[in-house]
Amino acid sequence: MTLKGYVGSSEQRARWGLGDVLILVAVGALIYGALRLALGAPPEVRGPSIVLAPQALPYYAVLSVGRMAAAYLLSLVFALAYGYAAARYRTAERGLIPLLDVLQSVPILSFLPVALLSLSAILPEGLAVELSSIFLIFTSMAWNLAFSAYQSFSTVPGDFQEASEVFRLHPWLRFRLVDLPFAMRALVWNSMLSWAGGWFFLMAAETFSVGQRDFRLPGLGSYLQAAAQAGDNRAVAWGLVALIVTVVALDQILWRPALAWAERFRIELVESEDAMRSWLYEAISRAWVVEWALTHFWRPLGEAFDAALGRLRPLPAAGRAHGARRRLGWAIAVALLAGLGVAAVSAAGFLAQVPLAEWQIIALAAGATAARVAIALAVAVLWTVPAGVALGTNPRVSRIAQPAAQVVASVPATALFPVFVVALITVAGGLNVAAVLLMLLGTQWYVLFNVMAGASSIPRDLYYTSATLGLGPRLQWSTLILPALYPYLITGVITASGGAWNASIVAEYVQVGGKTYRVLGIGALIADATARGDFALLFAATLVLIIVVVAINRLLWRQLYVRASERFRFD
């Protein structure tokens, strides 16, 4: 590369071109589409019943994506605030991070019935269902975002911190110029993961109904469910196509460009080979329209904002306000503890209402669900390890198979669940099979992708070495591949296990054509308690589920993970 390549101002670099055309066409199409949607919406779309005509699908897609977007924005704001507070204030850190750790391993779907019932008690039902679906998706998106924000904010390199002190950046400017850019790559990456995970819960939330109460929401998930129950295979196919198109389109026009954009926040000072690229980002970033908007609107706006915030909070004089802040911190901590104490006492009183016999049922149900989770995980590991190794070590196969696997994995398992249920419900033990299948479908991808990453991380040299040593396939697996995969496999299985427990809530208790089917399990117990309005049982079962999952995470997975990351790694 010659020096000339990067000389010149950014205005010169931007040219009228394909990017501009693309942007103008997109803006036009967006406006037209929005008008068409707004003016031409069939009245049934808003109603509680689901229309199976394919023409209704764009509306349902917009509704579903809207819920996702609302939950995502909420998660992002929450994550930034939570992460910043935990990273900047020692006292807050001590409470916030352990709390986040527990929240992260709590099975999110178990919140849904509680959230639904409590919200619909105070709000009109339609609004309550919308809000609780957004809340549910929020709880699936927020924790990993908050963790990544915290991790980034608390690991800003020491010399960046010193530089921002020496150059006297006020808190806002420091956040904008140092902390946020440093966190950006991790945030975008985790946003994408959060978004992908959110679909699973969106579908579950849209199709949720218990007993006589119908909590369904119009959207892609409920469309698929209605289509499956009506036995309308064409509508099922249309729904799946719409879902896949939506997921893939968002990936291409939102997340890929975002990832490519975030490359500029790399802190390594070398150009990387494996930088994320996006055709769309490359077209847009050189567009004249974008550059013009940036120089004339975005940057002046930013300047004005910085200046306003700088005046609002001038540089703190050193050594002051420490005592006041500490006292405030203590006051908050004491208030929180008092609140927790009151809540704990009333919760204990609530639990005392649950008779001993029901506790036995809860224990039994938890055991049954645990068995289903174990089977699903075992099946996932059995097929993904050989498949993942084959894909991860063979570049030619993986080039074809990986995008395909990604598309398949992007279909949320909860969207397919109604189809399985309808197909399997008449077979003996059908719901048991369907439940395990749902757990498997929802979680096997975590294991597969981790195994693939692990297999491709094994240094080529070690393969050559094992080949020159004449190790047979069995020896090669036992001395090289399995030890190398172990930490990756554990990571995948941990995520998968969390997902499987989650799935139990929707998998063990279903309604088809007005009839309720259920199997013994803690998820069924929770759904049943919701339907009957048995709050004590609902609370007890949810609590047991949370404790079981957190305990498994702590006592089993965490230990395995620590062992794995200490022993089997290349460095």
Add this chain to the structure above:
Amino acid sequence: MSSRDILVEVRNVSKTYGREPRRFIALEGINLIIRRGDFVGVLGPSGSGKSTLLRIIAGLTPPSSGEVLYRGEPLVGVNPHATIVFQSFALFPWLTVLQNVEVGLRARGVPEAERRPRALELIDLVGLDGFESAYPRELSGGMRQKVGFARAMAVEPELLCLDEPFSALDVLSAEALRGELMELWLSHRIPIQAILMVTHNIEEAVQMADRIVVMDAGPGRIIGEVPVRLTHPRHRKAPAFQATVDRLYALVTGETPAPALVLGTEPGQPGPTLPLPRADLNAVAGLTEEVVEAGGREDLYRLADALNYELDDLLPVVDAAEILSFVRTERGDIVITPLGETFAEASILARKEIVAARALRLPTIRWIYERLQADEDHRLPYAYFLERLRADLGEYADEQLDTAINWGRYAEILAFDDATDELYLEEAVPVQPMAPGR
């Protein structure tokens, strides 16, 4: 010179980390004055607290005791009249060259119309014209540090603090940048009134500074000050230059003191526990071979150069060779001992025996060895030793234990079981025959 010329006065400053019994003293009893027009170099090995001193003067770290006066006023918080040029550049990779240089002005609320020409002028001054919109990752190391200098000078500081600014650069870029900085400084084209530069490169200090403060480690303290009265430009080959360099080398490396002093006492016993230098014994072997090849005596500086080592990295290796009695140091020279010569020419197995005999005289290793012998199974957990070492060495205990294990393993006097995290004596384990075909 009147007191009005005094810019910075460091008064009896100490800096400690942690609490008793694990207190670590980074700096002790530092007194230093920087006047207008001064270019002060601070020279010392790693661990001598020279960067900590720089941060205390810049106001980034408060001293544990003592005070810093700036223009006669006690310094509280970050010094608004000082800036730092960092060893790692500390450029924000997501900002362009121009935006990086503007950062300090932006924080001061200077509007864009005013700060842009100022930043452009500085970019021009350091010779980066045409690279305004480039990102740091597009630049070479030398160019990045130029951005670092421009950014520091943009806020028109009175005191410029340089924290090893050239040590991350390749030799040629460093040389060029040093020359350019001296030209700006000597021609008074920049409004900077004094420069404080921390470095471990003796020649660099002699080439640039008017006054060189020499520090030593354990605890970090000033052990001497050498004025440099040579006129600029200074030539490395000039006898007066070389004489100053030699004098500084002698100060930095010191003479070899009496063995009892070197070895210190066992952990848990009264008296200082002298830490083992964090060096690899294979590097020690390489060093002795090199000195033997050079005829048994070699200038430390030349040796570092020949081995492609920074002085900072070479010193622990020299220290290790010294406490094993393979070499001694005299006036900046390293001299091989008869034992060192034997070691250099010995076979691998014989080397292990020599090290074993010498290492068992080192208090820390002997202490570990004796504890293991006293134990019934000759086997004790890693944590057992770590806990006891912590009492004496605080946060350095981990490093010390690892080095001791490393040396013990080399000498085959003790072994470490990674699976159980235990130390054991070699002979305590029955040798397992290699199972063929397994």
